[in-house]
Structure formats: structure tokens, C-alpha cells
Amino acid sequence: MSPATPAASAATADAAADRRAASPARRRVLETASALFYAEGVHAVGIDRIIAEAKVAKATFYHHFPAKDALVDAYVAEQFRFQREIAEAFLAEPGDGDPRAALVRIFTYMTEAGADPAFRGCPFVNVAAEYPDPEHPVRRTIAEHRAWFLDLMRRLLAAADDPAPDRTAGILLLLRDGLTVRCYLDDASNLRPVVEDTLERVLGAAPES
Amino acid sequence: MSPATPAASAATADAAADRRAASPARRRVLETASALFYAEGVHAVGIDRIIAEAKVAKATFYHHFPAKDALVDAYVAEQFRFQREIAEAFLAEPGDGDPRAALVRIFTYMTEAGADPAFRGCPFVNVAAEYPDPEHPVRRTIAEHRAWFLDLMRRLLAAADDPAPDRTAGILLLLRDGLTVRCYLDDASNLRPVVEDTLERVLGAAPES
Amino acid sequence: MSPATPAASAATADAAADRRAASPARRRVLETASALFYAEGVHAVGIDRIIAEAKVAKATFYHHFPAKDALVDAYVAEQFRFQREIAEAFLAEPGDGDPRAALVRIFTYMTEAGADPAFRGCPFVNVAAEYPDPEHPVRRTIAEHRAWFLDLMRRLLAAADDPAPDRTAGILLLLRDGLTVRCYLDDASNLRPVVEDTLERVLGAAPES
Amino acid sequence: MSPATPAASAATADAAADRRAASPARRRVLETASALFYAEGVHAVGIDRIIAEAKVAKATFYHHFPAKDALVDAYVAEQFRFQREIAEAFLAEPGDGDPRAALVRIFTYMTEAGADPAFRGCPFVNVAAEYPDPEHPVRRTIAEHRAWFLDLMRRLLAAADDPAPDRTAGILLLLRDGLTVRCYLDDASNLRPVVEDTLERVLGAAPES
DNA sequence: ACTAGCGGGACGACCCGTTTGT
DNA sequence: ACAAACGGGTCGTCCCGCTAGT
Numbered sequence A, B, C, D: 001m002s003p004a005t006p007a008a009s010a011a012t013a014d015a016a017a018d019r020r021a022a023s024p025a026r027r028r029v030l031e032t033a034s035a036l037f038y039a040e041g042v043h044a045v046g047i048d049r050i051i052a053e054a055k056v057a058k059a060t061f062y063h064h065f066p067a068k069d070a071l072v073d074a075y076v077a078e079q080f081r082f083q084r085e086i087a088e089a090f091l092a093e094p095g096d097g098d099p100r101a102a103l104v105r106i107f108t109y110m111t112e113a114g115a116d117p118a119f120r121g122c123p124f125v126n127v128a129a130e131y132p133d134p135e136h137p138v139r140r141t142i143a144e145h146r147a148w149f150l151d152l153m154r155r156l157l158a159a160a161d162d163p164a165p166d167r168t169a170g171i172l173l174l175l176r177d178g179l180t181v182r183c184y185l186d187d188a189s190n191l192r193p194v195v196e197d198t199l200e201r202v203l204g205a206a207p208e209s
Numbered sequence E: 001a002c003t004a005g006c007g008g009g010a011c012g013a014c015c016c017g018t019t020t021g022t
Numbered sequence F: 001a002c003a004a005a006c007g008g009g010t011c012g013t014c015c016c017g018c019t020a021g022t
Helices: A006-021 A024-040 A047-054 A058-064 A068-091 A099-115 A123-130 A137-159 A165-185 A192-203 B006-021 B024-040 B047-054 B058-064 B068-091 B099-115 B123-130 B137-159 B165-185 B192-203 C006-021 C024-040 C047-054 C058-064 C068-091 C099-115 C123-130 C137-159 C165-185 C192-203 D006-022 D024-040 D047-054 D058-064 D068-091 D099-115 D123-130 D137-159 D165-185 D192-203
Strands: none
Touching (some): A024 A047, A024 A058, A024 A068, A024 A123, A047 A058, A068 A123, A068 A137, A099 A137, A099 A165, A099 A192, A123 A165, A123 B123, A123 B165, A137 A165, A137 B165, A165 A192, A165 B137, A165 B165, A165 B192, B024 B058, B024 B068, B047 B058, B068 B123, B099 B137, B099 B192, B123 B137, B123 B165, B137 B165, B165 B192, C024 C047, C024 C058, C024 C123, C047 C058, C068 C099, C068 C123, C068 C137, C099 C137, C099 C165, C123 C137, C123 C165, C123 D123, C123 D165, C137 C165, C165 D123, C165 D137, C165 D192, C192 D165, C192 D192, D024 D047, D024 D058, D024 D123, D047 D058, D068 D123, D099 D137, D099 D165, D123 D137, D137 D165, D165 D192
């Protein structure tokens, strides 16, 4: 073992992990798996199919992921990262920084994304449907995403002077979840007015300049 | 009675179907499968386990259900029937026929049911997560349930003189879906105030006598 | 036990057997099974399908046939009986009783029967392909048929003054088997000239009165 | 060599296919299956037994053959290849190139092979008995073998100055099929004189140089 | 004599996630 | 990076018994 200090050793390990995470083979596997898991479900997609479509060898796969569950976890974490990036983009957008407008933009985006025919609902909800154990790492990652989203709502609402940011944030989470389910299971078109109406009723009438 | 008349023959067929549906073996299978499917997911539960816990022979199972999918469909249909019975019970309750109170009772019930530690979310949403093909019989049954619920909301809202029953019904469906997801994935306690608040914002302030 | 003499008891048993053999349920089973076995093969057709298509209960089936093999045996025996009836019809036909003409008629009939699109080859050969054990009752029944046919040829050839009826009968059996295989596996049309030519070469030129 | 040229890429694919075909595991599977299929029939032999006797893992089997039918097809194709090799050996034999002698040698060989107690008839006929659909790949491979044999006979007969090679070839195919059936289902001993007699009658008297 | 249904256990083909040699 | 191995799992079908009812 290296005589380095724990910190250094951790840094070394991190660097190795980064190098592995950046491996093109690993990226291909994760991207292929993400697309398949989202489109068809986790249990329905086998390892063999993933490695075949990602064009990597089985050994390579197991070099990067100790087991299928780890891949599922990576898939969920990737989705989390992806959502966060989008949200941050929406926050940084129009210059001024009107938090209420940011909220509306986020939900408008979700409504539009849900209208995509390939939309299959919320990846977190779908994965959770296949992982009943709340202590499972995958479920913990999902819980992290939910906590993050709830906190994001809370911060935006506080900045928008909502009288009860905690409670309203909870309502917006309900809206988010309901919206993804609805876009997946029902006709996703013509949902914008419903969402706008809901936001108005929940946030109160728009502040008239 | 003559076996020649169509009515008699249809009645005979119905009777046969009823007898089969009422078969104790079939009931045992369906109940066992319902519990397992709900608690662990469809793909995660194998036929062998179902027949073992239901204590029926494999041949008996396949006598009643041509394939696993048919059992899943029966499971979903059973849940649908179950939900309908509950809703009807809530409609027929005391307090004359105040539709707004019925709505509140329904959502209050859902919130309480969601607090059960065994609550695993909406069975329809969870099954849909494992059945990507919207044309699949299982998905069609799920769609029927959603149409029924949306219509139920619409009728109650119209009876409660909601100014836009269609749109508000859509919002209540969002609330329902969001609520089940939330009860499953987050801390389900202390949700009653959030739901009550949401209903007030969505339905407008309670009519003060 | 009945105090009757063995002979009487045997007669009683025979009568009972006849009664059972004549049972309409049994007939339906045997006919259904014969059609299915011939068209799709023995192993490929399950008991359940036979009883379903014959519209009898499983217990009824097992009342008449101790096991599937017994049904297969009955199927083969039925085919044997059928072939014998046809041959006897051909022998008794045109009055005079020209044995050479009878031979030609038999092979002509086989050629025509083989041209039927539903023709699936010789049932005995096909069943034997699925029963490797020559001591199996089914195989014994098949052997009986072959012995009968060979003897029939021999008798007709002797009556037709063939110089070597034994050997020529063997050749005609080769022809029969080859013919059924050919009709099944190759284009069965335009086979008549080949058969006529073969018969001429085998039987020698037709006796010119 | 550049991987861009079609030829090289084709060669690579071929090499890969060859490597797979030459895999010892695959060879063991095919040889075991061939022996079992021939001796007991296709439907009567299960995958589990094949992989047990071939000492390969199930996954290995399914790595080489997508399904059992593919293995059956490989078995039939192997038999075809085998027959062709034998025939070519008989054509290239001593006695210069007398085509009539080659024909006689071929049928003599068949008669002798048929006398082997392990002889179970023609593999093609037996497999066809279990595959009723003439469009099935297995049946197509069988049809190829028959076309090849018929053509081989035709070419030899033409070279032997037969007056009607087409028709006589058809007769020899009848003889071939009849012979295999007979060797399987009847007493296969003392068949040589019958075959020799048949050939004489069919080919005409031997050319007395 | 016939039916409907249930039970039973072995076996059918095929796929699972995972590990190892090379 | 590939092939092979592994053992248990998937869903579904096999043939056959048995009971209860008519």
C-alpha cells in the first residue's frame, strides 16, 4: 500500500475513479443502459442486451460495474445530475432572476418534455416501482433527488415571497409527480392550460407588476 | 330450458364464466398474486412463487389464466373494482349528498391509506412502469381506471358548482397521482394539512354555509 | 367373479370391449387424435389438445385409454385397418380378378392419394420415426402392417405368375415406401408416369393377352 | 490489412464464423445432439440432456445456437454434408470412372449401412416426420439434400447412357427412400440380392462389355 | 358413462446475472 | 476483449391421477 496520507490516498482513489468514469466504454454502457432502462424498465432489460448494444465485452462491463444494481444506481444518479443541470440552466436564464418566472419555466418545460411521444414518465418513480426496499442504494439516490427538488422549490418560493414556502413546495412536488404520471398514462397534449391554471391557483395570482 | 335459444346459451356461458371466476383456487391465486405484485412488483414475482403461496398446482393456475399477463390484467382489474367500490361507499355516505364533502372525504381517505407503512404507491402507476406498450391489455385496463376517476371527479365538481369542472377534474387527477407517489417515496406523515391546503386552493375557499 | 366358463368369460369381456370401442366418446377421441397425430406428429400433440378438440373430459379419455401410448397404438391399428379395407376393395373390384391389374390399381391409388396437399407421408413410417424401440407395442403393430402388405403383394404376384414372387414383393414394398416418402417430401405431381414406368420395369412388360 | 475494404471485412466475418463453428464446445454439442436426435428423435431429446451429455453449460449452448430448431437445422445440414462426402468418395474411387459401377457401389453401401443394428432409417425422413411445415428451415435443408441426390443420380445415369436419365433418377430416389425405410422397419439382412435385382431391372441388364 | 375441475411433479425451451480463463 | 462456464431462474406444457357431481 502507498505510504501516502489518507487524504492523498483518497485523492488517488478519486482520480482512478474519475478515470474509470470517463472511460468511453463505461460511458457507452451507461448511456445504452439509461436509454433501455427508461424505455423498457429495469427488470425487463438484461445485461446481455446492454453489453451487446453498447458493444463492450462482458468483462469490461463487470470491470466498471460490480453488479447490475450498481448500473441501475449509476443510471438513477445520472438522471439526477441531468435534472439538476436543466434546473440550473433555468435559474440562470433571463438575467433579472425572477424566481416566480423560473418556477413557471420549470413546469412549462416539464409539460413540454412530457408531450414527447418517447416520454415514459419519471425515471425515479418508475425505478422505485421495481425496487420496493426503501433502504436499497437505488432508492436512497431517488430519495436524494426528491429532497433536492423539494428544497429547490422551497428556495425559489421563499425568494418569491411565498407566505408558506414549505407547504407550497410540497404542493409543487405533488404537481411535479402528478404531471409526469399524467403525461405518461394519459393524453399529454393540451396540458399546458391545466398546468398554468394549477400554478396560478397554487402560487396565487401572478404579481401584477 | 331449451339449449337452443341464444339467451339460454349465453346465460349458460355466463354461468360457466362465473363459476370459474368464483373458483376457490382461482380466488386464492388472484389474491396471492395481488398481494405479491403490489408489494414487490410484477417482474419480480414469478409464477412458481405465486402457485406455491396460493397452494395450487401449476396446471390449475394455467387452467384459469392462459399466461402470466392475464393474471396481471386480472390483478389490475381487481384493483380497479376495489377502488370503485370504495368511491361508491364514499358517495353514498351520510351528510346527504354534498359533493364537495365527498371529494374531501375521498382525498382524506387516500392520504390516510398512503400513511400505511405497507403502502407502495398506486398499483396502476407501478404496473404501468413495467409495461411500456400502451396497447397492452394491462395498460388498457389502467387507462380505463384513469378515465373513470377523471369522470368521477368531473361529476362531483359539476354537482358542486365548480366553474370549470373539466379543468379542475384534471387538477384533482394530478393531485391524486402526486399524492400516491409522495406517500410511497417520501415521508407520508403530516401530509393531511398539505392535502387540505391544496384542495382549498384548487376548489376555492370552502362554501361558508 | 362370474361362474362362467373361461370361454364365456372371454366372450363377455369381448362384448364389453366392443361396447367400449363403439362408445361415441371413444370414437371422437380416436378420430381427433388420428387427424392430429397424422398432421402434426405424435409428440407434438398433447393429450389436453386432443380432449379439448374431441370435447371429452380427461377422465373419459383415461377411461378408454390407459395412457397416451395406447391411443397411439389405437391410431396405428386404425390406420392398418383402413389400409386393409382399401386394399380389399381394390381386390374385389372389376369382377374378373386380374391380379396384375389389381396391383397397378393399388399403386395408382397410392400415387393419387399422395398428391393430396394434406398428404403427410406414411403414418407408419412417421410414427416409427418417433418410436425408436422396435419392441414397443406401437412398433409391433407397425410391423404387422408391413408383414401384411408384403404378403398381399406376394399373393398377388404369385397369382399373376411372377417368376419370383418373394423377391418381387420385396421390390414392391420398396416402391411403396419410396412412393410415400417422395409424395411427402418432393413435388408429388407428375409422379404417375414414374410409377407406371417402375411397375413395368419391375413386373416385366405387361402380358400381352 | 485495412478493415475498410468489403473483402477484408467479409473475410473477418467468415473467420469469426469459422472460429465459432470450430469451437470445441459447439462441436461437442452438435455431435452429441446428432447422435441423440438420430437415435431417439428430435422431440424426444431435450436440451437439458444434450448439454448434460455434451458437458457444456446452458448459456454456452445458447451462445452457439439461438434455439433448438437451429441445432436441428445444423444436425440436418451436417448429415447432408456427410452424405455428400461419402458420395464423392464413391465417385472418385478406382475402376476409372464407370458411372454405372459408381451407382451400384452407392446402393451397395447403403444396403450395408442399413444392416447396422444402430441403423434408424434416413435422418432426413425421420426429421421431416416431426416437422410438418414445409417452409420450415429444417425442411428446406432436407429439400436441398433431396434435390442434390436426385441430381447426382441424373448425372451418373446420363454418363452411363441411360435412355431416360430424368425418369430413372426418380426411380432410384424411390429405391433409396424405400431402402432406408425397409432397413429400419424390417429385417435388414439378406437385402443385397433384392437391391441388386432391383438395380438390374431398373438400369437394364449390366452392359456386357 | 360422462363431465368439470384440481392436483402434482417433471420437464419443455430459454434467459438470468456473474465469474473465469486466455 | 472474447468465449466459455455456471447454476438457478423464467414462463409454460407435459402426462396422468383423483374427486365430486350429474
